Amino acid sequence: MLISVYVPLAVTAVLTLLAPGVARRLAPRPAAWALACTALVTTVGWTGSLVLLAFTGIAQIPQVAAEGRWSVPALRAEDPVYLAVAVVSALVLVAGFVSLVLAAVRQARHLLWARRECARMPGGSELTVVDDDTPQAFALPGAPGRIVVSRGMLRCLDGEEREALLAHERAHLRGRHHVFQTLWRLAAALNPLLRPLADAGGFALERWADEDAAAQVGSRRVVARAVGRAALASSSRASSTPALAVTGGAVPQRVRALLAPPPPRRTFPIAGGALLLTLCCAGLANAASDSDQMLDDAQRAQCAASITHASVAPRSGGFHHGPDGCCEHRVRGVRGERHG
Template sequence: MGPSFLAPLIVSGTLALTAPRLAARLAPRPAAWALATAGASAATTWLGALALLAFTGFGQIRAVADRGLWSVWYLRSQEPVSRLGAGLCGLLLLLGVALVLRASWRRGRVLLRARHRCRTLPVSGDLAVLDDPVPEAFALPGAPGRVVVSTGMLRVVAGVELAALMAHERAHLRHRHHRFLLAYQLCAAACPLLRPLAREGAFAVERWADEEGARAVGDRAAMARAVGRAALARKTDPGPEVLPAATGGPVPRRMRALLAPPPATRRAPLAAAATLALGCLVSLGFAVHTTDDLFRAARHAYVQRHPGAAGADGGHD
């Protein structure tokens, strides 16, 4: 019984760990899509497999088994995991669901607050200026979306570089990159194994916008300089509490990519990621099927032991 429940966990774990490496070899746009798809399938499979395993333990509770007309004795003889294991899976599942809810709530709250606070900013076109010496620039999604840039940023980035920065932020808005970021964050909340995938996804989205910005101004080096100068200015002009970068070096990586020729389209890593994502869902399907078989057999065993229940059961089989 074990393998069919183990497979989804193993395949989704493999996908979680290999997808970031595969994506690093792709152009940013397909990488962002591949990571979102891989993350969603891995997270679904992970939570789904946990739910199935937890349910096999849950079904062995006497009151539940009597309600479902399942033979506890049969379930125990076949149990795919120990009851302790099933309980653990149930806890992980609840934790995952709780973290997903918390992440979406927090995200929504930050977005609403940011929108509310930026509503009063002086706006011209799609640019809203924040009178803050700390260099800051971000895309604020909504209808209409806004590019928010601080005066500190306007003092260090100007001319073509500012045009590149604006084009970068507009690319975030145009391609709805906040939805990608939401997907990555929720995946990471559902399954801690997906955290590296979420980080790589956020990076891919930045690279995607970098490429669009570079194309808009027709100057890759200008986009690279804008990124570098903005990052340096943040460093030399620290706010009250600059957080140490936990990710370790996305800025130089972005600059190097921009100073190199545009990334080529590659199919092999994309195909590998797609295969693994499909493998996830197929293995989850098998696990669902196995669980279904298990509970059917348990009901059959129950009915044989309690012939009186046959009538109640008749409608179902």
């Protein structure tokens, strides 16, 4: 446990530094899936390691030890974690879970707002054109999702660019990109180290939609032109633009990628990331096994101490093992015994 419990934390730090840069060199769709898997596995590993570290300190509280029927001195003797580390881990866990709850509430409100807006949109078609001179276009996830475009945005684009814009937003809905965003935001709320990974994931989603739009329109240059013009037109309102929008992400880098050939599929970075994630899971499993063994040893020590204490106690009787495997002392009082 001394080393393995820190492996998930180290893997999380390494992937946080490397994954965003590597993901930008991959094809966007596998990059988004790889970042989603990375966020999920590292969040579980990060949380599990902090729980194990915090529990080594909590388990030494006398009331907790009494409930668990283990020996505090034995646990303290085998515990490889400093008390300060356990306390810090517990505080980080509490702060992370509070942040996670707040982020989950915000995400739930956002999804409910999207569903209400979809229900309020006139007509039953996928596309809704609003009478607004402000250039904006975005996808509203829902059941079904809707594409919202203002007349101001349509006036900024020609026919081919409009088709590219709609194909981009349609790709967001078809790929259910809001689910990816929710996962990254919740993971980053629980573990602030994953915020760069969440930002890289948002860029991968926009690139994913760009590539799908280019395949549907048949021209990468048209999609690049549509992305650039839409971003320039809506630049004054960039802060209020919804996340699933053609103007999201680093627009210059997206345009540059669209003007270049399609990105090749690379398997080596994904294989390397999968190896690190496997190491993260193995480290957490080994730390959990060591922690369980440590508690078993502390329970046996408590059992042995109970036997020793009872053997020297006056008028002590026999012993028996309870259903949970822990030794229990049973005093056999003899009532009504006659002595000759």
